[in-house]
Amino acid sequence: MVVTPWEVRGKVDYERLIREFGTQPMSNELLQRLERHAGGLHLQLRRRLFFSHRDLDVVLDLYEKGIKFVLYTGRGPSGPVHIGHMVPWIFTKHLQDKFDTRLYFQMTDDEKFVVDDEANLKDTTALGYENALDLIALGFEPKNTFIIYDVQDIDMLYDIALEVAKRITYSTAKAAFGFQDSTNLGWVFWPAIQAVPCFIHKKLTGENVPALIPAAIDQDPFWRITRDIAQKLGYYKPAQIHNRFLPGLGVGGKMSASEPETAIFTTDPPEVVKRKVWHAFTGGKGTVAEQKKEGANPDVCSVYQYFLYLFEENDKKLTERERQCIAGEILCGDCKKQLTERINKFLAEHQQKREKARDTIEKYHIKR
Amino acid sequence: MVVTPWEVRGKVDYERLIREFGTQPMSNELLQRLERHAGGLHLQLRRRLFFSHRDLDVVLDLYEKGIKFVLYTGRGPSGPVHIGHMVPWIFTKHLQDKFDTRLYFQMTDDEKFVVDDEANLKDTTALGYENALDLIALGFEPKNTFIIYDVQDIDMLYDIALEVAKRITYSTAKAAFGFQDSTNLGWVFWPAIQAVPCFIHKKLTGENVPALIPAAIDQDPFWRITRDIAQKLGYYKPAQIHNRFLPGLGVGGKMSASEPETAIFTTDPPEVVKRKVWHAFTGGKGTVAEQKKEGANPDVCSVYQYFLYLFEENDKKLTERERQCIAGEILCGDCKKQLTERINKFLAEHQQKREKARDTIEKYHIKR
Known part of the structure; x- marks a missing residue:
């Protein structure tokens, strides 16, 4: 198992990541607190897609005392957006709606340029714009949603990045990210840029509040080093809520544009x-007869994961699908047909909203 | 002897620097070419303050074929400007006037912040503005002089800095600058920012011409790594002309604000x-009687250096002063009195122009 911000490989053992990264598992008590504030538990919490956190309890303590938080997540525009990318964004939208709070969304066109030998800065910047359309299409409102494009917005980020960079040694970064002598200087500096949206709200509004970051767990090393220096700079430590990777349609591994x-x-x-x-890879058997007789295995089935995390809101119907699968009462072809219909229904709407987003995208950009 | 961009210590052996840095000594042939184009040889060339170069011959070859160059130099605003800082600026002005060419002047407020634990970004930025007044007071014209303030102008620099940073490994930077595990990420990245003005002219004007950098030799490691990647990025290698350090008024060492x-x-x-x-430290003797009898030593005298590099334009008068000193015909008090008068005359005018520069400083800033 390899899990770094730039590589996820092998079968991911989430319990082991909690231990190795030193994060906290999501407790029932925390879920109950979230449920109380949000008036319900989001599908991705109910089904434990978000399985780990740092300081979510602290953020909720502050919230209950009247100190809000801001949300921060982002996207590395290395290619087109796939459904796996949008899973945490959908949850972020839920948090924004329920807690009425601001989102900073970082589009890391600089990172994707420096980490990939073949990448071209014009391309990553253009992809950042295209990827932002997908975010907007999910229904985020411009009033509370601020998209930061690193290269275009560097004038807003650089002073804070310098404050951060000055307090992180090469040695710390090497340990957190596995940097080597052959790593380029852009890549080495970049963690300072990724830290900035944790702190930028104070600069923009004068308000000092913590940032809560919903993101996949592979991004955790960034927050670990950012948390270590936050208080020295006069900020709250950024809090995180970590999601599992949405698997691809192949055998194991996260969904990947590559x-x-x-x-x-x-x-x-x-x-x-x-x-x-x-x-798609499923948990089905070699023949229809065999599957009807012995049943199939939803645990390893990529199609089932899509119902679980995104395309079956109804818990009872999901359980029923699982039961039928194990019992051999439905076949993989049935599930695939139904999933295709649901994805295509979702995408038909999404693609329309995505095109409309071209007209409003500028409203999500921080004015100066 | 230690000579790095951040530390100059011990007696500087310039011949050894030429060998160790792999630069070229200024040849008589090059001086003659400069003299021909400039219609005379500047004091700082006649007296070999500029003693070494990289590719000055290439820049002159291109110039003679009709391809101009731009000038680039700068200042790390860690404190107020002293006369030692202005020596290469005065020469830069001469080159600008004679070759009618553009100057990019980088004010490295970001660098001075990241390399000094105690420094504050607001202070280095404010010092950058104050230091720019000294540059302008020397008579640079806004038409051809562009002051880049790193933090304020980062939006203009960042894309080129990323292109540079991507092509320099940590290993290369470690070898050139002596970076260690304890070096902070801001410092590690910074060489990419210092490279940008070598290349920015093309972005701003569309014109691809080489940059010629008059600067003290301690800055050479920056250009060494920049030269290695220039052609990969489609630019000319930046050329340099290196000056000696103007000594301080104490015993040896360069003039230093510290x-x-x-x-x-x-x-x-x-x-x-x-x-x-x-x-000031001089080459004088313990008593007047002794000095009149045995003479003094201008070679080690800090006061003499000021006449040599700045305050005695007339070669014959300088030689005469040297002769009188060695012969014991003038005493240190005489030289000190005359130098004080010349410095104060220069500063009286400079300080007036410096205050006036507050009204025009914005004209030197690149508009966007």
């Missing part, structure tokens, strides 16, 4: 979705 | 200048 046949992109047309889902 | 009694600041009032020069 394996396009196993990822559903937001711009995929219906027939492409159909083809990709049709070829 | 030893204020041995440095003449541009804002020093006449009585302070008088006191500092009066306490």
Whole structure:
């Protein structure tokens, strides 16, 4: 198992990540507190997609005393957005709606340029714009949503990045990220840029509040080093809530744009979705007869994961699907057909909203 | 002897620096070419203050074929400007006037912040503005002079800095600058920012021409690594012309703001200048009688260095002063009195122009 901000490989053992990264598991007590404030428990919490945190309890303590928080998440624009990317964004939208709080969304076109030998800065910047359309299409309101494009907005970020960078030694960064002598200087500096949105709210508004970061657990090393220096700079430590990776449609591994046949992109047309889902890896048996007799295994099934994390809101129906699968009462073809329909229904709407977002995208940009 | 961009210590052996840094000594042939184009040889060239170069011959070859160059130099605003800082600026002005070419002047407020634990970003930025007044007071024209303030202008620098940073490994930077595990990330990244003005002219004007950098030799490691990647990025290698350090008024060592009694600041009032020069280290003898009999040694005299590099334009008069000193015909008190008068005359004018520069400083800032 390898889990770094730039590589996720092998079967991910989430319990082990909690131990190794030194994060906290999501407790029932925390879920209850979130449920109380939000008037319900979001699907991604109920189903433990968000399984770990740092200081979520502290953020809720402060919230209950009247000190709000801001949300911060982001995207490395290395390619088109797929459904796996949007899972934590959908949860972020839920938190924003329920807690009425501001979101800073960082589009890391600089990072994607420095970490990939082949990347071109014009391309990552253009992809940042295209990726932002997907965020906006999810219904975020410009009043509370601020998209930061690193290269374009560096004038707003650089002073805070310098404050951060000055307090992180190469040695600390090497230990957190595995930097080597062959790592380039842009990559070495970049963690300072990723730290900035944790702190930028104070600069923009004068208000000192903590940031809560919903993001996949591979990003945790960034927050670990940022947390170590936050208080020296006069800020709250940024808090995190960590999600699992949405698997791809292949055998294991997270959904990845680098394996396009196993990822559903937001711009995929219906027939492409159909083809990709049709070829998805499932827990089914070799023949129909066998499966009807012995049942299948939803635990290893990529199609089932999509119902679990995104496309079956109803808990009873999900449990029923699981039961039928194990009992051999439904076949993989049935699930694939239903999932294809749901994805295509979702994407048809999403693609319309995504195009409309071109008209409003500027409203999400911080004015200066 | 230690000579790095951040530390100059011990007796500087310039011949050894040429060998160790791998630069070229200034040849008579090059001086003749410069003389031909400039219609005369500047004092600082005649007296070999500029003693070494990289690719000055290439820049002159191109110039003779009709391809101009731009000038680039700068200042790390860690304190007030002293006369030692202005020596290469005065020469830069000469080159600008004679070759009618653009100057990019980098004010490295970011660097001075990250390399000094005690420094505060607000202070280094404010000092950058104050230091710029000294540059402008030397008579640079806004039409051809562009002052880059790193923090304020980072939006203009960052994309090129990323291109540079991506192509320099930590290993290369470690070898060039002596970075260690304890070096902070801001410092590690900074060489990429210092490289940007070598290349920015193309971005601003579309014109691809080489940069010629008049600067003290301690800055050479920056250009060494920048030269290695310039052509990969589609630019000419930046060329350099290196000056010696103007010594302080104490025993050896370069003039340094960290030893204020041995440095003449541009804002020093006449009585302070008088006191500092009066306490300067000279090559004089213990008693007047002894000195009249045996003569003194101008080679080690800090006061003589000031006549040599700045305050005696007339070569014959300088030679005569040297002769009189060695012969014991003038005493240190005489030289100190005359130097004090010349410095105070220069500073009286400079301080007026410096205050006037507050009205025009914005004209030197690149508009966007």
